[in-house]
Amino acid sequence: MDERTALRLLAADLPAAGDDAAVVDGLVITTDMLHESTDFPTGTTRYTAGWRSVGASLSDVAAMGAPATCAVAVYAAPELDEGELDDFIAGARDVCAEVGASYVGGDLDTHEEFTTATTAIGKTDDPVLRSGAEPGDLLCVTGELGRSAAAVRLFERGDSDRANDLFRFTPRVAAGLVLREYASAMMDSSDGLVRSVHQLAEASDCGFDLDFDALPVHDAVADVATDDDDFHALATQFGEDFELVCTVPEADFAAARDELDVELTVVGRVTDSGEVLADGDPVADRGYTHGGD
Amino acid sequence: MDERTALRLLAADLPAAGDDAAVVDGLVITTDMLHESTDFPTGTTRYTAGWRSVGASLSDVAAMGAPATCAVAVYAAPELDEGELDDFIAGARDVCAEVGASYVGGDLDTHEEFTTATTAIGKTDDPVLRSGAEPGDLLCVTGELGRSAAAVRLFERGDSDRANDLFRFTPRVAAGLVLREYASAMMDSSDGLVRSVHQLAEASDCGFDLDFDALPVHDAVADVATDDDDFHALATQFGEDFELVCTVPEADFAAARDELDVELTVVGRVTDSGEVLADGDPVADRGYTHGGD
DSSP states (O other): OOHHHHHHHHHHHOTTOSSSSEEETTEEEEEEEEEHHHHOOTTOOHHHHHHHHHHHHHHHHHHTTOOEEEEEEEEEESSOOHHHHHHHHHHHHHHHHHTTOEEEEEEEEEOSSOEEEEEEEEEOSSOOOTTOOOTTOEEEEESOBOHHHHHHHHHHHTOHHHHHHHHOOOOOHHHHHHHTTTOSEEEEOTTOHHHHHHHHHHHHTOEEEEOGGGOOBOHHHHHHOSSHHHHHHHHHTSOOOOOEEEEEOGGGHHHHHHHOSSOEEEEEEEESSSOEEETTEEOOOOOOOTTOO | OOHHHHHHHHHHHOTTOSSSSEEETTEEEEEEEEEHHHHOOTTOOHHHHHHHHHHHHHHHHHHTTOOEEEEEEEEEESSOOHHHHHHHHHHHHHHHHHTTOEEEEEEEEEOSSOEEEEEEEEEOSSOOOSSOOOTTOEEEEESOBOHHHHHHHHHHHTOHHHHHHHHOOOOOHHHHHHHTTTOSEEEEOTTOHHHHHHHHHHHHTOEEEEOGGGOOBOHHHHHHOSSHHHHHHHHHTSOOOOOEEEEEOGGGHHHHHHHOSSOEEEEEEEESSSOEEETTEEOOOOOOOTTOO
């Protein structure tokens, strides 16, 4: 059973789960675990790890269109080194400050592999779900895709400074607060754009026509890609960019774009076909799946 | 650096941390990580693991004198087995139901060692802290001590049924809601009674006279203890019983005891000496420290 199958079971069983975050009693709550072998390539600083771990949870709050209140983290490592712990906390605190949330501490554990578990809390009585996309709506994405994919390649090449910079993303909390006024459906791109679009199609019972030529791709992707296919996979399948993927009624797009502090790009349109197409061809549901598939 | 030292640094740096749970904006939030090698002896069922992991976080909410709203968990294992995951979720959900909270899902991860990370949320504007004990107050403990210590011995002996039963505790959320009206200071006994009392002494800048003969010890401890010293260590130092340890003004004790659905036992008294004594002799700060010391 891979992670997506297991998550589907979990969602079927728990009505509050199954979106980017659970919503209960006006609270948005989401939790994530990251660990060295799969999430922190050699060269990732503890500061970046703190930022990125907590940021991943804040991104889920953003995807619900909720303000972020606070976050906690568990820091587990083979040895509790004071300098490394301080750096991790600084990163956690700085990413919280970036989105107006408080980092309020957490737990420590000794663990053979460096592992983090983070939880972020937000508040909303009116979350934006994955399930509201309507045929005709525009498919949009914030910011640029491929940052994390490019970073992983740069870590492999030993260019850790640039890779760490790319690995620290701004959780789109502010953008989510604007988009909740306009978006019919929203999620974050943590599993890659293609997989996110498939998930929106499933939750909203709709299809999508994607325009791959319109994708906003970070400059670093061109620097690391080996060829066009690789470029394309890095931008659309690797994921972990933590941008917002949303559907917006065409009449609202200009207002949403103008109100945002980050770029909002149209990358396709919602259809009633039930299929995910790009330039007329079906797009397989490929992306980043923890646990293998 | 052991975990307590690291936690002290964490607390010094983050004003919201340093008690059983952080309190921010009326929310109580706490997070814990448990893993197989240190927390789930061979024989621990996934149902018990779900109950116990989520219960540990709910206990921290209880220790603040707050009602518990909801909990989430990360389930990380080498393989995502559907039956095991279902059992874990059932345990997590049942312990939440036991205290009136909602289990709202979480995240899944593949991880070499079975590992859980749990977060519980409560709400209060008036938490009971560790820092309010006053000389003359009675030192009290809910329920019975030594359940988890006895369980670990029973797991070693292969008596897994009885051990699993002992390992599933009731988080004292209901008791915490009664005690918040009476207690001057409160925490849970997750690190053992002796360590808890030392932590109360440090936070409240006071001393304690303990009466070891008065300790409420679970019957199972006598069944597994090798001698009197062992009995004593299992009851007072092993910890992970998740009972509440609190100080209550003497004039309020009878009312608190009568209102509680669980036994409340007087095990000592707050002094102004700054020392922790039992029957006149100093009691060393020994207990269960993750990370070794």
